[in-house]
Amino acid sequence: MADDFMKTYLHDYLKDVRQAVLAKVDGLSEYDARRPLTMTGTNLLGLIKHLAIWEARYFGAVFDRPFPEPLPRWDVESERLATMWATEHESRADVIDRYRRVREHSDATIDALALDAPGHVEWWPDPEVKLFDVLVHMLAETSRHAGHADILREEVDGAVGADAESMARKRHDADFWAARRATIEQVARAADSAGNGVNR
Template sequence: MPTLHRRDRRGDTPPPRTGGGEAEVLRGFLDYLRASMAAKVAGAPEPQVRSAGVPSGTNLLGLLDHLASVEGAMFLGQEVTDWQATFRAGPEDGVADVVARYERTVERANAVLDGCADLGAPLPRMRPGRPAPSVRWALVHMIEETGRHAGHADILREQIDGATGR
């Protein structure tokens, strides 16, 4: 494991200070976590970014690939048939590819959310025949999901090259 030097530590970015509206607070925290997650993966070295840091096989690149799939399923109605497979980025996918795919998915998800004025309304979905959660539920779920995996990513990135902070 590398020795951490003071200059290797990144500063920690505090949570956002948003307005008082519920939608603004929820979206502010989700965007904060999304940016933290993308930054944690960006610049991580190959092949360590794919190396399992724990016995379950969890790896840094796979976490971001998984979150892109969750965002796509939740906000864009994309079908996922094998959730476990979403934790493994393809061998042809480099770090920059997965980060860019995640950011594009987030951008498309935000476009959907921009059209949702009522947090209690069902989330617009492209998958007919399946009940849609409320926009509020989807935002809270994505905050929880992204925050949980961002914590995993913090540990995995520190194991790879000692980088810390958001």
């Protein structure tokens, strides 16, 4: 009984976080959905592609329930790095549709197996795992990338929130946020000048 509750709780949380990631490309141009926004090239559509590929692997082959579409190799660096961005031949719809198919496949695995069902993650130092381990790992990984997506989307157009409705709702104007940013900048400079918490 407790295991069923825990599995449902973790699974529902994963479903919510997945939706939050998808919402971050709503209303964006192709360019803004794909453009690199960090030194390493992190971008919104690439995060979705990356999450789809790794979720397909974790809830697929790890439990001997392989996702029925080809996946790039995890042990070849060039293929692994290519999971972080969409090519010009991969449409946004293609990337999002694949994530939806992966989610359906993953959900079927999660629904079919008990939390203590065994799996094998060959790229982990301790490869013998349970569904619980992988569910927690994918929830943490998806949440981590959802946080990246929050920051990237804010950088693109200032939209914040976990869904399209909250991102569209403007609570404050640009002047409010400029003033807030200036205040935080001033405090950061004052703290630096004062030497608070210095590691020099």
